[in-house]
Amino acid sequence: MSVTVNHTPSPALPPPSRVMAGGPLGWVRANLLNGPINAAVTLLLAYLVVRYAISFIDWAFIHAIWEVPNDRFGRPDTALCRDNKGIGACWAVIGEKHRFILFGTYPYEEHWRPAIVCVLFIALYIVSAMRRFWRKELVLVWVATLTIIGILMWGGVFGLSYVPQERWGGLPITLILATFGLAFAFPLAILVALGRRSRLPAIKALCVLYVELIRGVPLISLLFMASVMFPLFLPEGMNIDKLLRAQVAIILFAGAYLAEVVRAGLQALPKGQYEAADALGLSYWQKTGFIILPQALRLVIPPLVNTFIGFFKDTSLVLIIGIFDLLTAAKTSIIEPQWQGFAVEVYVTVGLIYFIFCFAMSKYSAGLEAELNRHRVR
Amino acid sequence: MDTTKRRFSVRRLLAGVMGAGLIAAATPALAQAPAAGTNLIETIRNRGQLICGVSTGLAGFSAPDSQGRWTGFDVDYCRAVAVAIFGTDQNRVRFVATTAQARFTALQSGEVDMLARNTTWTLSRDTSLGLDFPATSFYDGQGFMVKRSLGVTSARQLDGATVCVQPGTTTEQNLTDWARANRVTIRPVVIERQEDNTAAYNAGRCDAYTTDASGLAAVRSTLQNPNDHIILPEIISKEPLGPLVRHGDQRFADLVRWTHFALIAAEELNLTSANVEAAATGDQRPEVARMLGRSGDLGQMLGVDNRWVVNLIKVMGNYGEVFNRNLTPLGLQRGPNALWTTAGGLQYAPPFR
Numbered sequence: 001m002s003v004t005v006n007h008t009p010s011p012a013l014p015p016p017s018r019v020m021a022g023g024p025l026g027w028v029r030a031n032l033l034n035g036p037i038n039a040a041v042t043l044l045l046a047y048l049v050v051r052y053a054i055s056f057i058d059w060a061f062i063h064a065i066w067e068v069p070n071d072r073f074g075r076p077d078t079a080l081c082r083d084n085k086g087i088g089a090c091w092a093v094i095g096e097k098h099r100f101i102l103f104g105t106y107p108y109e110e111h112w113r114p115a116i117v118c119v120l121f122i123a124l125y126i127v128s129a130m131r132r133f134w135r136k137e138l139v140l141v142w143v144a145t146l147t148i149i150g151i152l153m154w155g156g157v158f159g160l161s162y163v164p165q166e167r168w169g170g171l172p173i174t175l176i177l178a179t180f181g182l183a184f185a186f187p188l189a190i191l192v193a194l195g196r197r198s199r200l201p202a203i204k205a206l207c208v209l210y211v212e213l214i215r216g217v218p219l220i221s222l223l224f225m226a227s228v229m230f231p232l233f234l235p236e237g238m239n240i241d242k243l244l245r246a247q248v249a250i251i252l253f254a255g256a257y258l259a260e261v262v263r264a265g266l267q268a269l270p271k272g273q274y275e276a277a278d279a280l281g282l283s284y285w286q287k288t289g290f291i292i293l294p295q296a297l298r299l300v301i302p303p304l305v306n307t308f309i310g311f312f313k314d315t316s317l318v319l320i321i322g323i324f325d326l327l328t329a330a331k332t333s334i335i336e337p338q339w340q341g342f343a344v345e346v347y348v349t350v351g352l353i354y355f356i357f358c359f360a361m362s363k364y365s366a367g368l369e370a371e372l373n374r375h376r377v378r
Numbered sequence: 379m380d381t382t383k384r385r386f387s388v389r390r391l392l393a394g395v396m397g398a399g400l401i402a403a404a405t406p407a408l409a410q411a412p413a414a415g416t417n418l419i420e421t422i423r424n425r426g427q428l429i430c431g432v433s434t435g436l437a438g439f440s441a442p443d444s445q446g447r448w449t450g451f452d453v454d455y456c457r458a459v460a461v462a463i464f465g466t467d468q469n470r471v472r473f474v475a476t477t478a479q480a481r482f483t484a485l486q487s488g489e490v491d492m493l494a495r496n497t498t499w500t501l502s503r504d505t506s507l508g509l510d511f512p513a514t515s516f517y518d519g520q521g522f523m524v525k526r527s528l529g530v531t532s533a534r535q536l537d538g539a540t541v542c543v544q545p546g547t548t549t550e551q552n553l554t555d556w557a558r559a560n561r562v563t564i565r566p567v568v569i570e571r572q573e574d575n576t577a578a579y580n581a582g583r584c585d586a587y588t589t590d591a592s593g594l595a596a597v598r599s600t601l602q603n604p605n606d607h608i609i610l611p612e613i614i615s616k617e618p619l620g621p622l623v624r625h626g627d628q629r630f631a632d633l634v635r636w637t638h639f640a641l642i643a644a645e646e647l648n649l650t651s652a653n654v655e656a657a658a659t660g661d662q663r664p665e666v667a668r669m670l671g672r673s674g675d676l677g678q679m680l681g682v683d684n685r686w687v688v689n690l691i692k693v694m695g696n697y698g699e700v701f702n703r704n705l706t707p708l709g710l711q712r713g714p715n716a717l718w719t720t721a722g723g724l725q726y727a728p729p730f731r
Contacts, residue, residue, distance in 0.1 A: 082602055096444050105446040105473075166474050169446070228480050231487035242474075242489070322434050322475040332442060335435040337708055340600040343573060 060348075063088025067095060078338045085341070093342040094349050097333040101350065104169015104324040110161065113152045114172040120145055120152075121175045129364055131371075142183075149176075165243050169324030171353070173243070177315040177325065181250040182308055188251065189258030194288065196263055207259070214256035220317055222249045227321035246318050254311050261303045265296035298372050305365035309358045326350060418630040419681045422463055422491060430456030431476040431490035437596045438708045439496050440473075448473045451704040452494040455515055455621055455638070458694045459492065462637045462686045468693045482507050485624055492634060493622040512635035514620045517714040517724050519613035520552050521591040523598060526608050528585060533562075533612035540565045542575045542584040548615070549589055556614040576600070586610075590617055595710040604709065613714075633680050639727035640687045643669060644696035646717055646727065651695040658688045669730040676730060697725065 032042040065084055071077035081090035094101075103114045124145050127133050133141075153172065156162035195207035214222070226249040227242060234240070269292060277287040297304075319328040330350040334343055422428050432440040432452055440450040457468045464470045476484045476495060484490050486508060496518075497503070499511040522541070524530045533556075543550050545568045557564040567584045569575045576597050579587040587594070591613060598604050621638075623631045644650075647666055649657055658670045668674045671684035678684060694700060701715065716723030 085602070100442065100444055100446055103446070105442045105448070108445040108447070164472060166472065167446075224479070228483045231483060231489060234487065319434075320477055321480055322477045324434075324475065328434070332435040333444075335437050335441040336443065337437050337596060337599050340437070340596075341573070341576075 059087070060089050064091050065089070066091050068092040076338060078342075081342065089345050089348075090342050091345060093334065093339055093345050097339065097346070098349075100170070100333045101326070101330045101346070102170045103172065104329045105167045106169060106172075107161070107163060107167065110155075110163065113155070113160070113163075114168070114170070117149050117152050117172050118175060120149055121172075121179060124179075165241050168243070170329045171326050173318075173323060174312075174315050174326040176243075177247060177250055177318065178312045180247055181254050181311060181315070184251045185254035185258055185311075188255040189262050190293070192255060192259035193262035193266060196259070197266055211256045211259055214253055215260070219250075219253050219314055220320060222253055223317055223321055225249070242321060243323060246321060246323060250311070250315065254307070257307050257311075258304065261300050261307055262296065264303065265298075265300035266292065268299050269296055301365055301369045301372070305361055309361055312357060312361070313354060326353065417681070418491060418627040419463060419633060427470050427472050428456065428460040428463060428492070429472045429474060429490045430459070431474050431481055431484050431493040431495055432456065433495045434475040434477055436496060438592065438705050438710070440494070449704070451516065451700060452496060452621075454694055454700045454704060455494040456492070458637050458641065458690055458700075459621075459634055461690050461693045462633060462640075462680075462682055465683060465686075465689050466693060482509065485509060485622060488624075491623075491630070495622075496619045497622055499618045499620055508625045509622050510625055510631050511620045511622055512631045513638035514618040514724075515638055516592070516619040518590045518592050518617040518619050519714075520549055520588060520615040520617065521594050521613050522586045522588050522610040523579070523594045523607055524586045524610060526606050530586075530610070533610045533614070534560060536564060536586055537562050538565070539585040540567050540583070542567050542569055542579045542587045544568075544572060544575060544589065545570060552615040553588055572597075591713070592705070592708070592710055595705075596708045599707070599709045629681055633682065636680055637690065639730075640669070640690055641694070641697040641700060642717070642725050642727040643730060644687065644691045645698045646719065649691050649696060651692055651699060654688055654691040658685070665730055674731075 033039045063084065065081050065088060068076050068078055068080050068090075076092070076096055078090070078092070081092060084090065099108070099111055102118075103111050106114050124142065127141065128138060151157060151160070153168060153176075154163060154165075192207045192210060195203045196211065198204045198207070223246055226245040230245060231240075273291055273295065274287070277291040282290070316325055316327040318325050319331070324332065327350055330346045331343075334340055334346055430453075432448065432450075435441045436450070436452075438450055440448060440452045443449050453473065456471050456473065460471045461468050474484065474490050476490070476493070481493055481495055481497065482503075485493050494515070496516075497511075498518075499514060503509065504511055522533050522536065524536075530536065541553065541564050543553055543566050550566065550568065553564065553566060556562075567578065569578055572589070572593070575587060575589075578584060580601060587597070589597075591609065594609050598607050598609065601607055621634055623634055643665075644654070647663070647669070649661075649666070649670075654670070657666055658672065661667070661670070664673075668676055669687050671677050671686070671688065675684060677686045680686070683689070695703070697717075698712075701710075701712065712720075712723070714722060714724045716725065718724065718726040
C-alpha cells in the first residue's frame with residue numbers, strides 16, 4: 001500500500017505461459033534437448049544423477065545391515081558391519097545409539113520426558129505458525145508451554161526426579177537454544193534497530209556500539225568468552241549454569257544480526273509513511289507499532305528466516321564448551337570402540353533431522369511471504 | 379561482604395537481562411561451589427555429590443555408553459573418590475563434560491571439584507594454573523603403529539617413512555624432535571581429524587601412524603584385522619596423566635592422592651572386589667589391617683570413614699580391575715602401568731601406616 005502522489009500503473013503481468021505442447025515429453029524436447037550441446041549436457045547430468053542415485057540406494061538400502069547380533073558379553077558385535085564397510089551402510093549404529101543421539105546423557109529410564117519436550121516444542125511451532133492463533137493469548141500459551149518444558153526437563157516437582165542441566169542433551173538442547181535464542185533475540189533486535197535510528201545520540205551510540213561489537217567477533221569466541229572467561233570474573237563460590245551462559249551468548253549474538261535485518265526493513269519504508277503517521281498525531285510507539293513495524297517486518301521476512309535457519313544450525317557450536325547438543329551427541333555416540341568408524345551413517349541421520357527443521361522453516365516462510373505480500377501482486 | 383547478598387544482586391542483574399521467563403531457569407542453575415578456605419570434603423558431603431570434570435569423549439577413558447551412562451578409566455577415578463567420601467554409593471557423582479580448552483577454567487572457577495580428564499602433568503600446569511596433580515593414574519606416551527607386513531620391529535627403522543600425525547598438538551612436535559635426535563628422516567603427513575588419520579593409514583597413504591599409545595591401541599582395535607598391525611616398542615614422549623584439584627585445599631588433594639594409592643596398594647596386596655570384604659575381618663597381614671581400618675585411624679586422618687578402602691575396593695575393584703574393565707578391551711597392555719613389582723612397571727604406592 002505504498003502512498004504515491006502520481007499514480008503509476010503497475011507493469012502488466014506477462015501473458016499466461018503457453019499450454020504445454022506435447023505433454024511432458026514435448027517439454028523435455030523443447031527445453032532439455034534443443035541442440036546438440038544441450039542434449040549432451042542433459043545426458044551427461046542424467047547419467048551422473050542416475051549413477052550416484054543407484055550407488056546411494058545400493059549402499060543405503062540394498063546392502064545395508066540393519067541389526068547386529070550380540071557377542072557373548074551381551075555387547076553388540078559389529079564385525080558383520082566392519083566386513084560390509086564401503087559396500088553397505090550399517091544402520092545398526094542408529095538402532096543402538098538413536099536414544100543417545102536424541103537425548104544425550106539424560107537418565108535412560110526418564111527419556112519420555114525429553115521426548116514429550118520435543119513434541120511440545122514442535123506443537124508450539126505449529127500453533128504459532130497458524131495465523132488464526134495470532135492473538136494475545138498466544139503469549140500465555142508460550143509461557144505455559146515453556147514452563148511445562150522446564151518442569152519436565154528439570155523435574156524435582158510432582159514426583160519427577162531432579163535432573164541437573166549437565167545431563168541434558170541431544171535434540172532438546174538444540175531446540176531450547178534455538179527457541180529461547182530467537183524468541184528473546186527478536187524483540188531485542190527490534191529495540192536495537194529502532195534505537196539505531198533514534199534521534200537521541202546516547203541511545204543511538206549504545207545500539208551502534210552493541211551491534212558492531214557483537215558482529216565484530218565470531219560466535220565461537222563469544223561462546224568461549226561465556227564459558228571460559230566469564231566464570232573467572234564471578235566471585236568465588238558463584239557459578240552460573242553453563243547452558244544459561246551459552247544461551248545468553250547466543251541471544252546477544254542473534255540479536256545483533258537480527259537488528260541489522262530489521263533495520264533494513266525500517267529503512268526500506270518510504271519516508272511518507274513516517275510523515276503520514278506523524279501528521280495523524282500518533283505518538284512514537286503508536287507510530288512504530290501500528291504503521292512502521294507491520295510494514296517493515298513484512299519486507300524482511302526472507303532475510304529474517306535466513307538468519308533464523310542459520311542460527312538453528314549455529315547452536316551446534318556449543319560443542320566447544322562441552323554441551324551435548326544434537327550434533328555433539330551424535331559425534332559422541334561413535335566414540336565407543338565397537339562403533340567407531342560408522343560416522344557416515346550417524347551424520348546422514350543427524351543431517352536429515354536438521355534438514356527437516358530447516359526445510360519446514362523455509363517452506364513456511366515462503367508461504368507466509370506470499371500470503372502477507374498478496375496485495376503487492378496485482 | 380555477605381555472600382548471600384552478593385549472589386542475590388547478581389541474580390537481580392540476570393533478571394534484568396533475561397526477563398522473568400529465564401529466572402525460573404536460573405534459580406536452580408546457580409550452583410553452590412565452596413568459598414576459598416573451606417573444607418571441600420565437608421562441602422561435597424553436604425552437597426551429597428562430587429562434581430567431576432571429564433572429557434567429552436575418549437574411548438576407554440571417558441565416554442557415555444548407549445544409555446547415556448558415563449564409563450571409562452577416568453570416570454572410574456571420579457567414582458572412586460566419591461566412594462571414598464560417601465561409603466558405598468558409586469553414583470554420587472555429577473559428571474561435567476569439559477573440552478580441552480575449558481577444563482582448567484572449570485576447575486579454577488569451582489564449577490567442578492576435580493578433573494579426571496587425561497591431562498598430562500607438566501611443570502607449567504602444576505604451577506602457574508593454580509592447580510595440583512595429586513597422582514599419576516596412567517603413564518602414557520607417544521608411540522607408532524605400523525602394518526605387520528612392513529617387517530618393521532623398531533621405530534629407528536622408519537627412516538624415510540611417511541607418518542600420519544594430527545596437527546597442532548604436541549604429538550607433531552614430539553615426532554620432529556625425536557626424528558632429529560635419532561637422525562631419522564621422517565615425512566609427516568599432517569591430517570586434522572583422528573578418523574581421517576586412521577583412514578589414511580589404513581589406505582596406505584602413510585607407512586606409520588603416531589599418537590599416544592593409548593590412542594593407538596584404541597585405533598588398532600577398530601581396524602578390520604587388528605593382528606595385521608603392530609605397535610612399536612619405542613615410546614618417544616612422557617605423558618603422565620592424572621587427576622587435578624585446585625590449590626588451597628590440601629585435604630582434598632590428599633584424599634584424591636590416597637584414593638589412587640589405595641587402588642594400587644590393593645592390587646599389590648591381592649585385594650579384589652570379590653575378596654576385600656572377607657579380608658577386612660580375616661586377613662592377618664598388619665598392613666592390610668591398617669589399610670582396611672581394622673587397626674589404626676588412617677581413614678579419619680584423611681577425613682573419611684576408617685573403612686573407606688573396604689568400600690572403595692568392593693565397589694570399584696583394585697587398580698588392575700579398573701584397568702582391565704576399561705582399557706584391556708581396547709587392546710592396551712599394562713606396560714609402564716604395571717605394578718613396580720613387575721619388570722617395567724611404574725605404579726607404586728607409599729606404605730599405609
